[in-house]
Amino acid sequence: MRLIDAHCHFDFPQFEGRRETELEQGRTRGLAGLVIPGVRRSDWGRVRQIALNYDGLSYCLGVHPWFVDEHSDEDLAELRRLLESKPDRCVAIGECGLDRLRGNLDQQWPWFEAQVDLACELGMPLVIHSVKTHDEVHSLLNRRQWHGRALIHGFSGSFQQARKLVDLGCFIGVGGVVTHARANKTRDAIARLPLEALVLETDAPDMAPEGVSKGQNSPRFLPDILDALAEIRGGTPEQLAPVLLDNVSRLYGWSAADIGE
Ligand SMILES: [Zn+2]
Numbered sequence: 001m002r003l004i005d006a007h008c009h010f011d012f013p014q015f016e017g018r019r020e021t022e023l024e025q026g027r028t029r030g031l032a033g034l035v036i037p038g039v040r041r042s043d044w045g046r047v048r049q050i051a052l053n054y055d056g057l058s059y060c061l062g063v064h065p066w067f068v069d070e071h072s073d074e075d076l077a078e079l080r081r082l083l084e085s086k087p088d089r090c091v092a093i094g095e096c097g098l099d100r101l102r103g104n105l106d107q108q109w110p111w112f113e114a115q116v117d118l119a120c121e122l123g124m125p126l127v128i129h130s131v132k133t134h135d136e137v138h139s140l141l142n143r144r145q146w147h148g149r150a151l152i153h154g155f156s157g158s159f160q161q162a163r164k165l166v167d168l169g170c171f172i173g174v175g176g177v178v179t180h181a182r183a184n185k186t187r188d189a190i191a192r193l194p195l196e197a198l199v200l201e202t203d204a205p206d207m208a209p210e211g212v213s214k215g216q217n218s219p220r221f222l223p224d225i226l227d228a229l230a231e232i233r234g235g236t237p238e239q240l241a242p243v244l245l246d247n248v249s250r251l252y253g254w255s256a257a258d259i260g261e
Helices: 019-027 043-053 065-070 073-082 105-122 136-142 161-170 184-192 221-231 238-250
Strands: 002-003 031-036 057-061 090-101 126-131 150-153 172-176 198-200
Touching: 002 198, 002 221, 002 238, 019 184, 019 221, 031 150, 043 057, 043 073, 043 126, 043 184, 057 073, 057 136, 065 090, 073 090, 073 105, 090 105, 090 136, 090 150, 090 238, 105 126, 105 136, 126 136, 136 150, 136 161, 150 238, 161 172, 172 184, 184 221, 198 221, 198 238, 221 238
Parallel strands: 002 031, 031 057, 057 090, 090 126, 126 150, 150 172, 172 198
Antiparallel strands: none
């Protein structure tokens, strides 16, 4: 079984000194790689460096909605410049998006819009953070005539919301939420969506799955998310894994050779 964690903040200080061990432990359960999102300009260099340090790692560059107020137009120009240079292992723009529960939506909006436009222009996938803003994300993608591939990462919401985003071409990120029995609405959505639209992720060190303490999440728990997914949808983890690997490959534009097949 080969699994890829489509969204993991492996550059965060919580992993300092533990990265080798985390990857090794993950490997024994099928973890073949992970993708590190970039959340703010001051972290971009570290994200890139850590992705390049280990086999199977890729990264994204972007400005997260929580950090928009520490950025200026000059940072957006730098983002464009970096992405245009097509750096090795940089696979998407993000994470960017909207968050109704933290920060100011009016301030987040132009940053999200600019990164959506950049994704269209450069033909790159997007990694989207959306907290209680799925309808807004949908309407913005529509209005900007966005086309391409995107991950709605760490999805939490209803089937109807997910379905609309999938119809636009988005993948739905299945994370620790589905391991919690009380997350009925999200589990129902994930159970009913087409399997071809789902991508596995941990969002570690956050979004701890059931039984893991807050802030202690790790990519080595990705197989537990797969187990929960298999339980929700029926089928075995072994049956789901190849489809999920194909999905994440389509999302990030990887060939079989890219993922070492
Ligand atoms: Zn994240």
